Amino acid sequence: MREFKYAENGYLLTIQESPGFSRKYNVELSGCLHGCAMLEPKVRLLAAFEPFRPRLCIEDVQGNGYSSGIQAQGIGTLLFNTALQLLLQRYPPEMLVYGELSDVGDSRDPSPAKECKDRRERFWRSFGFDVGSGGYTGTTITSALCALRLKTQDVRIHGRFPRYIELDRFVETGGS
Numbered sequence: 001m002r003e004f005k006y007a008e009n010g011y012l013l014t015i016q017e018s019p020g021f022s023r024k025y026n027v028e029l030s031g032c033l034h035g036c037a038m039l040e041p042k043v044r045l046l047a048a049f050e051p052f053r054p055r056l057c058i059e060d061v062q063g064n065g066y067s068s069g070i071q072a073q074g075i076g077t078l079l080f081n082t083a084l085q086l087l088l089q090r091y092p093p094e095m096l097v098y099g100e101l102s103d104v105g106d107s108r109d110p111s112p113a114k115e116c117k118d119r120r121e122r123f124w125r126s127f128g129f130d131v132g133s134g135g136y137t138g139t140t141i142t143s144a145l146c147a148l149r150l151k152t153q154d155v156r157i158h159g160r161f162p163r164y165i166e167l168d169r170f171v172e173t174g175g176s
């Protein structure tokens with residue numbers, strides 16, 4: 001497993017890339033939020049390359065949903081910005097990127113549940129994904145890799161950690 005890290009202002013951003021034909025990616029943020037209350041559980045984005053189709057799957061974003069109290073603060077943007085840079089370096093531009101959106105952790109009350117769904121769909125559209133219906137969960141995202149766009153504005157999470165970090169600023173630390 002290859003591992004890359006970037007640290008700043010009490011935050012640590014880690015990228016893990018598994019070896020082999022069918023690669024797995026884990027982009028994870030840990031650190032302090034709101035006066036150094038630890039970010040637990042860590043927020044992570046999971047992606048995988050499916051070599052037999054071939055396509056890339058956004059498997060999950062975990063830890064920053066409705067019930068976490070840290071949604072809509074730029075953390076998901078940071079994770080996808082980082083993953084997207086890596087994918088753009090590793091795969092051809094015409095590669096299909098897809099996923100299914102999950103409502104795990106959303107409120108079960110209708111009004112907040114709709115707000116969660118709308119916010120999630122806006123988030124993925126803002127990177128260039130088409131959001132449609134279908135799949136097991138009812139909502140899918142699809143795009144060619146070349147149609148996706150990074151969000152490179154100089155915006156910080158809680159004024160302390162950037163939402164966009166160029167990959168060359170990461171240090172390879174090995175891994176297992």
